[in-house]
Amino acid sequence: MATRVRATAARGRTRYHHGNLRAALIEAAERLIEEGGPESVTVREAARRAGVSSGAPFRHFPSRIALMTAVAEQAMTRLLAEVERALTRTAGADPVTRCAAFGEAYFRWVERNPTQFRVISARNLIDFEGSKTLRRDNEVLRAAMTDVLEEGRRKGLFHYPDMHRAQLAARALVYGLARMCVDEHFAQWDVPAKGAARAMRDVFDLFIDGLTHGKGRAARRRR
Amino acid sequence: MATRVRATAARGRTRYHHGNLRAALIEAAERLIEEGGPESVTVREAARRAGVSSGAPFRHFPSRIALMTAVAEQAMTRLLAEVERALTRTAGADPVTRCAAFGEAYFRWVERNPTQFRVISARNLIDFEGSKTLRRDNEVLRAAMTDVLEEGRRKGLFHYPDMHRAQLAARALVYGLARMCVDEHFAQWDVPAKGAARAMRDVFDLFIDGLTHGKGRAARRRR
């Protein structure tokens, strides 16, 4: 795909047909997002970088939103994979560890790929509801969190009034931290750039402390 | 201002000068945001609604971002006022109540004014750093939260490892819930539309429970 594109470009010859324009456009869009944020992505510029006319993309993506949605789908799949890796890595471990691993994996991915996360949550730029992939991946993520929390309760480690609110709190905490990270609320919050993940772990520990009824675990886990 | 505009419009006569274009443009922008989100705001359309030529706004706002920033400043001031009202109302009450009042006031304002909140946090559409007003109001908000948490600790009600992380957790929780609300994560989260505030209170209670080392307050406070 990309090889083929670069090959033709290197040869100086331009075939009439691109070869794999769809993938090339997504790649170009990703790079544009990296450079100037999701809002700055332009179908024309993506086409330009793929070495193709301004009308060509619309054969593959009926609209700019469709292009951005494709980018979001890729990003979401990667985020999900990261979280699932953390969960299989800690399979069998105690729910507290697994819960923390979940939050850390999620947050760390966002921290390392802020622009990609921005696309996922830029719901005015993508058609979230219209994408089966996005909805499915999101649901899988939610179910995974539910499982971890439920596991903790079954084993008598977490004590929360009801599953629903624990779930919501956990989600709000992780999502909130992630958003604060990509929205750059951390600078004015005197959290050193490098320490965002550390801060996140601290905060999550505090939350788990709440679930386990404050046995001071957070203080012990601090290092 | 608006009266004067409507007066001239009603009279059918159009004066050369508008009278209060600046305010009229902000008002028009707010209405546009209400209708189609912050991204859909157009300087030209705002000018159109103010009954003025497409170049006129640039006498008052050098760019679209400047216009949006003005809107954000208004919104932020209102949010801050709402929170401060809740804090003065509960002045003298115990920190747990005040803490909950803070979170509720913040969240409920966002819930009632989702579009305005979207502008505040749409940092790619506004010049947050460049606005003294925005930075000051934001700082006041942060300081208010710090005060409440510190008060709770002084009176021996909250027990958290350190101020910094409690503060961060609280902010992440409220901000996360607010974002989930405006990003419409609640529909797929089986939180009934009307119950968002209730869910928020439940979650915040859970958090305060964590701070007070789980004496079951959340369960009692539930009604």
Place this chain on the structure above:
DNA sequence: TTTCGATGCAAGCGCTGCTTACATCCGCAT
């Protein structure tokens, strides 16, 4: 080999943010 659908191009429509040159008005010093 022919044909036909998929995929590309060129041109263009209406919109955008923003600039420039000019018109109009209000308030203030005379």
Place this chain on the structure above:
DNA sequence: ATGCGGATGTAAGCAGCGCTTGCATCGAAA
């Protein structure tokens, strides 16, 4: 009262955008 200058409006226009249309080109199936 007058007339002048700065503030505030208009009209026209630039480049860039998303998206559409009509036509050119190609590769693979018949």
